Amino acid sequence: MLLWRIGANVLPTKVNLQRRIQQADITCSLCKSDEETYVHLFFLCPFAKAFWTTVGWGFRFDSTSLTSNEDIISLIINPTHAPIPTDQHWTITLNMALIIDEIWKTRNHLLFHGGKVDVNKAMNNARIRFLEASKVYSPSSRPSVEQSVDVWSPPPQGWIKINDDGALSNSKSALAAVARNHLGIAISIWGKEHHLCSPSQAEAEAILWAVQIAIQERWSAVIFEGDAKLCFDPLSQPDLTPSWPISTSICNIHSLVSCFVSCEFRWVQRKCNVAAHEAARFALNSYCPFCFSYGNFPPSLEAACKGDYPSVSVV
Structure with a gap:
């Protein structure tokens, strides 16, 4: 114009x-x-x-x-x-x-x-x-938007994929993120406690935290993936208005997208997000935040990553 x-x-x-x-x-x-x-x-x-x-x-x-x-x-x-x-x-x-x-x-x-x-x-x-x-x-x-409906799939070369999830108990919630490279190798797994909130708010906060982690790690091309459709739809389709309880988190995520050269948000089914789901449950039972690096994963999270993508050995 x-x-x-x-x-x-x-x-x-x-x-x-x-x-x-x-x-x-x-x-x-x-x-x-x-x-x-x-x-x-x-x-x-x-x-x-x-x-x-x-x-x-x-x-x-x-x-x-x-x-x-x-x-x-x-x-x-x-x-x-x-x-x-x-x-x-x-x-x-x-x-x-x-x-x-x-x-x-x-x-x-x-x-x-x-x-x-x-x-x-x-x-x-x-x-x-x-x-x-x-x-x-x-x-x-841009990476292809097509992906498997049955199993987790690795990102294109040069990209990082971060799967995230939230978990809840009667007294608190927990957030988790799992970062993997184009070979399907898990680089790091993060988890931490979060205050008690609704499931959708926990999921939105998990995505926001994953974005903040990616910025701290200085990754320039990142795919964020999770099974919370209510959160990922307004992120992948900006014309959609998020529900009121998660609107602030979604707005904060949108404001951080400019920190990346390339960035995508994808919703997947729970069976494609197993490692992040298990990490969130692990965080729910942990007494402090954690960041496990490649080669040093707890057995349960190592098994979850391997179950997500059996074609690669995580350690």
């Missing part, structure tokens, strides 16, 4: 507004040193130049002939001197469009709310949005 407004010459830059309503100030909202035209705001302003340089894609516009809004749209749709293979040129267009959008958002925030310009923050916002959008349009980079 932003690109359409630029192409149609209806974006309210100060120079554009001057032509319509005769406003007095036409200086750039970001640098205050030149007229706020399309070309200046998005390419020649010191903030824009710093942004394009910092983003690290080799964009240089000093020698590019940009004189109008049509030139900008043509450049974005048909980028010249793209530094990547031809079949990936669409990522250049995507990245440039997001940078333009972030510059406009920064300009509006500064104009209407004040504060200071932060190139690093703007760059990080654009980077996160680029990663999110490129995942959608890059099927080859």
